[in-house]
Amino acid sequence: MTIKAITGLASFAVGMALLSATASAQTRPEDTEVWKPVPAVVTPASAPGGAPSDAIILFDGRNLDQWVTAADKSPAGWTVADGVITVDKARGNIETKRAFRDYQLHLEWRIPADIAGSGQGRGNSGVFLASTGSRDQGYEVQILDSYQSATYVNGQAGAVYKQHPPLANANRKPGEWQTYDIIWRAPVFGSDGALTTPASVTVLHNGVLVQDNAVLAGETVYIGKPGYKAHGPSPIKLQAHGDPSIPISFRNIWVRELAPR
Structure with a gap:
């Protein structure tokens, strides 16, 4: 195996290790949930083309x-x-x-x-x-x-x-x-x-x-x-x-x- 190939495999291994570490650091669904700020409530119109509540x-x-x-x-x-x-x-x-x-x-x-x-x-x-x-x-x-x-x-x-x-x-x-x-x-x-x-x-x-x-x-x-x-x-x-x-x-x-x- 050439030096170039060995270097490439080493870089690939390092990249996979970093991905694995990132994945293991976020092990719960809550880690990616956003709760605030809460969007304003806008009531849609009852008919197509009608004005919503904040119009x-x-x-x-x-x-x-x-x-x-x-x-x-x-x-x-x-x-x-x-x-x-x-x-x-x-x-x-x-x-x-x-x-x-x-x-x-x-x-x-x-x-x-x-x-x-x-x-x-x-x-x-x-x-x-x-x-x-x-x-x-x-x-x-x-x-x-x-x-x-x-x-x-x-x-x-x-x-x-x-x-x-x-x-x-x-x-x-x-x-x-x-x-x-x-x-x-x-x-x-x-x-x-x-x-x-x-x-x-x-x-x-x-x-x-x-x-x-x-x-x-x-x-x-x-x-x-x-x-x-x-x-x-x-x-x-x-x-x-x-x-x-x-x-x-x-x-x-x-x-x-x-x-x-």
Whole structure:
């Protein structure tokens, strides 16, 4: 047997001895049980899509009390009827009165059944996960009719607009309600305003994973490359897009604030 082989066998024997010693040091199941801290109790909703007990209700079908017009912070002017919000494009974007950092968001949206047009002109809207300005500033997950309708893939429904195409096209037909369930992790900035941790987002569209902890390169821009500018907790914004198609509708919107990782 060569010196090299003998050395290898000796190393293997030492490794096995260390493993055996570690195993013998943990001889009880209790050695690997964790009891504290105890997770908070959250009562789930009784129906799919319903709000759990710790959720903040952003729209319950009755009014827009939790929302303001993004441009001037006046009362939100979109239409509320039959438990549904309908976009009023003339009134512009709306955003939450409250600011949020990390959260779980649920919302439901519907493209009109008689939608016309093509590509980006089919019920275009979006949810901005952190609104950093009154106009289309922030980080946008696209809302659009992408059911058997072609457009650039990083601009179809479920995309992080102009950054990440969705992993799948999970669209229902126009006229049917669609759901987004979103986990948002806001960017973190240092005391000097420099980015220390980029934003990330996970999105389920109609229960289908379409963004899997996608890391963002910065805020959404229509032309050019995204980038970051320092900001703190921010409102959630819904877009009143200027395309000529029939306005879309929203319902059942709630959010759960999450502790930082």
